[in-house]
Amino acid sequence: MRTTALPAPVATRPRTVAVGSLLATGAAFIAFAGLVVIYVQQRQHARATGQEWFPEGSVELGPAGMMMMTLVLSMVTVQWAVQAARTEDRPHGFIALAVTLLFGAAVINQFWFVYADTAFAIDDGVAQLLFYVVTGSFIAMLLAGLAMFTVTTIRALMGSPGRDLAHTVQAAAIYWHMCVLCYFIVWYVVFINK
Amino acid sequence: MTLTESATADPQVASAATAVTTSTPGSETQTLAQPFVTSDGSAIGRLFVMVSLLWAMFAAVIGALVAFGRSDAVEPAEVFAGLNAYFRMWTLYRVSLMLLVLLPLLLGVAMVVVPRQVGAANLAFPRAALAAFWSWLIGSVIMVVSVLAGGGWGALDGVTRNEGDAMALTLLGTGLVIVALLMGTLSLAATVIALRDAETSLLDVPPFAWSMLVASAVWLFTLPIAIANIVVVYADLRGRAAIAFGRAESPDIWLQLDWLFEQPAVYLMAVPVLGIAAEAVSAVLGTRFGRPEAIAAIVGIFALLAVGGWSQDYFTAPQDLRDGLVYVAFGLAAVVPVAALIGALGMQATQNPLKPQQLIDTRMIGAAAALLVLGAATVVGALRVIEPLDLLESSATWAVFHGVVTAVFIAAVVSMVHWSSELFDASVSKRASGASVLLVGAGGGLLVLSDLVSGFISEESDIMALALDGSVLLNVLNFVGSVTFALGIAAIVAAVAQAMRVREAAEATLQASTA
Numbered sequence: 001m002r003t004t005a006l007p008a009p010v011a012t013r014p015r016t017v018a019v020g021s022l023l024a025t026g027a028a029f030i031a032f033a034g035l036v037v038i039y040v041q042q043r044q045h046a047r048a049t050g051q052e053w054f055p056e057g058s059v060e061l062g063p064a065g066m067m068m069m070t071l072v073l074s075m076v077t078v079q080w081a082v083q084a085a086r087t088e089d090r091p092h093g094f095i096a097l098a099v100t101l102l103f104g105a106a107v108i109n110q111f112w113f114v115y116a117d118t119a120f121a122i123d124d125g126v127a128q129l130l131f132y133v134v135t136g137s138f139i140a141m142l143l144a145g146l147a148m149f150t151v152t153t154i155r156a157l158m159g160s161p162g163r164d165l166a167h168t169v170q171a172a173a174i175y176w177h178m179c180v181l182c183y184f185i186v187w188y189v190v191f192i193n194k
Numbered sequence: 195m196t197l198t199e200s201a202t203a204d205p206q207v208a209s210a211a212t213a214v215t216t217s218t219p220g221s222e223t224q225t226l227a228q229p230f231v232t233s234d235g236s237a238i239g240r241l242f243v244m245v246s247l248l249w250a251m252f253a254a255v256i257g258a259l260v261a262f263g264r265s266d267a268v269e270p271a272e273v274f275a276g277l278n279a280y281f282r283m284w285t286l287y288r289v290s291l292m293l294l295v296l297l298p299l300l301l302g303v304a305m306v307v308v309p310r311q312v313g314a315a316n317l318a319f320p321r322a323a324l325a326a327f328w329s330w331l332i333g334s335v336i337m338v339v340s341v342l343a344g345g346g347w348g349a350l351d352g353v354t355r356n357e358g359d360a361m362a363l364t365l366l367g368t369g370l371v372i373v374a375l376l377m378g379t380l381s382l383a384a385t386v387i388a389l390r391d392a393e394t395s396l397l398d399v400p401p402f403a404w405s406m407l408v409a410s411a412v413w414l415f416t417l418p419i420a421i422a423n424i425v426v427v428y429a430d431l432r433g434r435a436a437i438a439f440g441r442a443e444s445p446d447i448w449l450q451l452d453w454l455f456e457q458p459a460v461y462l463m464a465v466p467v468l469g470i471a472a473e474a475v476s477a478v479l480g481t482r483f484g485r486p487e488a489i490a491a492i493v494g495i496f497a498l499l500a501v502g503g504w505s506q507d508y509f510t511a512p513q514d515l516r517d518g519l520v521y522v523a524f525g526l527a528a529v530v531p532v533a534a535l536i537g538a539l540g541m542q543a544t545q546n547p548l549k550p551q552q553l554i555d556t557r558m559i560g561a562a563a564a565l566l567v568l569g570a571a572t573v574v575g576a577l578r579v580i581e582p583l584d585l586l587e588s589s590a591t592w593a594v595f596h597g598v599v600t601a602v603f604i605a606a607v608v609s610m611v612h613w614s615s616e617l618f619d620a621s622v623s624k625r626a627s628g629a630s631v632l633l634v635g636a637g638g639g640l641l642v643l644s645d646l647v648s649g650f651i652s653e654e655s656d657i658m659a660l661a662l663d664g665s666v667l668l669n670v671l672n673f674v675g676s677v678t679f680a681l682g683i684a685a686i687v688a689a690v691a692q693a694m695r696v697r698e699a700a701e702a703t704l705q706a707s708t709a
Contacts (some may be wrong), residue, residue, distance in 0.1 A: 034422030123433040179229040
């Protein structure tokens with residue numbers, strides 16, 4: 001048979017779920033970036049007019065660094081769950097999911113500590129208001145990520161064998177990694193640059 | 195005479211019956227629950243189109259009343275019982291035109307047309323698209339009702355506690371509407387990217403599908419910034435006492451969101467206009483545009499110039515941003531792609547002598563009108579950023595807005611005529627749609643003209659341009675323009691209602707014949 005008689009190769013399209021996840025993740029990132037830009041602009045304005053942003057020593061760097069480390073570790077466990085879903089490896093998949101959930105809960109617990117430690121009231125001033133808006137929005141995004149990751153991983157691992165749902169876990173993982181990137185920005189902008 | 199005989203006696207109904215049979219297999223099983231459970235992208239698109247046309251009627255009436263309030267016949271506060279109420283309606287008119295009428299209308303048309311254009315069996319994530327429709331509808335009702343209940347996006351003359359609560363509800367409704375539109379947009383963009391025909395490259399998709407893809411990208415990367423604004427305002431407004439961003443008794447809330455309705459972000463509505471015009475002209479001429487990549491590039495450049503999240507001036511001193519080179523460059527450059535498309539389509543149209551029926555085709559007239567009005571809007575936008583003319587904080591801002599709104603609505607009418615069989619399984623009356631194009635075009639033209647002239651004459655900046663400075667003539671022109679615009683919307687709503695009646699009659703015919 002001549003090779004010219006062979007049918008043309010079918011163009012491969014990215015999976016719909018992956019495309020949807022990328023677009024949704026991008027939109028969520030833009031919204032969060034919008035918040036951070038407002039935060040930075042207001043802080044610049046305050047400094048330019050000689051005002052204090054946060055009271056001296058009120059925002060500690062230690063817990064924020066711990067959260068950063070925790071989230072970086074969670075990126076590994078999330079990819080571990082993706083790989084387990086691909087190979088339909090239930091034991092590893094559930095361990096990875098559990099550890100990721102633990103990391104997520106640890107970060108939220110650490111934020112609780114930060115809120116108690118700083119003891120800001122939301123209407124103390126623009127700095128305090130925006131502190132709660134930026135970190136609160138991040139926590140909401142993290143909770144959404146945890147929920148999405150849990151549902152997709154359990155569906156992939158508990159579904160009928162051979163039904164490839166690993167791409168849905170990968171989609172949730174993309175969103176999770178974006179959340180970690182958002183926290184990196186919070187860590188640098190809010191906690192390090194105070 | 196049987197029901198079938200009586201129904202098929204009407205040739206319009208007979209052809210619609212054929213369209214219903216061929217386009218929507220299984221439509222005889224439609225039930226009242228269908229709008230709540232359907233996973234058919236076309237049905238969801240039709241829902242968006244229908245409801246956004248109803249909102250268009252509402253917005254047009256509000257617009258006419260607001261214009262009446264600016265006329266010399268009454269004081270603005272007299273029309274809506276108070277300055278705050280007038281401000282609420284003034285803002286509601288603008289927000290509803292963009293978020294309740296034009297974006298969902300374009301999205302709805304695209305949900306029906308684009309999957310077919312790219313060879314997809316259905317919309318990507320149809321359940322998400324259905325959730326988007328219902329979230330949008332619920333959000334829009336919350337938004338409008340809360341505004342009518344004393345909420346809105348700030349006030350000019352003090353507020354009561356209840357009005358502050360209603361404002362929080364307005365913000366929630368606005369946020370929900372934007373999130374819903376983003377979900378629908380995401381579904382559409384994923385359809386073009388991931389579900390298009392295996393042999394079609396991205397640059398080979400028809401101009402409308404391409405323009406919707408590019409518009410989707412702009413919407414997805416601009417509208418979330420408005421959500422960020424809303425989150426900040428809401429958090430402050432709901433505190434024990436608003437300290438900076440959510441002061442209900444001032445127009446501050448509106449001033450944090452108005453960038454969405456000003457250039458360059460206002461052009462995000464107009465990106466699909468270019469695609470619709472290109473397709474309509476090609477269809478009327480019966481020829482394909484020789485350089486499709488040129489159309490793709492023009493649409494892409496215009497979309498790039500519509501990215502506007504960076505242009506909000508509430509958080510910085512206005513002169514820092516709006517006198518800056520980037521803002522001026524965006525304002526001036528927006529003229530170029532629209533002019534380029536007008537030139538390209540004009541050349542295509544004049545390659546062969548035009549037949550009279552081509553010249554009077556609603557789609558041809560509409561496409562030309564939409565592009566010319568959009569071109570005029572971008573020219574006004576360019577004038578606005580030229581500092582010596584001092585138009586930035588004048589009513590010229592709303593001349594650009596009205597120009598864009600007029601162009602988009604005319605393009606939407608053209609799309610409803612051009613794809614009437616896909617959208618409604620029946621043809622839309624050419625007479626009514628032609629009248630709609632002319633009335634909307636004339637009304638929008640008067641609005642642009644009166645706002646622009648007032649911008650030149652006015653010596654004081656006024657966020658609402660409460661009274662058009664200059665002469666009684668300008669105020670009368672503005673009011674007449676609003677009423678004419680409203681009549682144009684009524685004409686297309688009537689035409690679509692007529693098409694839907696024909697479709698229902700066709701379905702009844704089909705059911706009777708199968709029974």
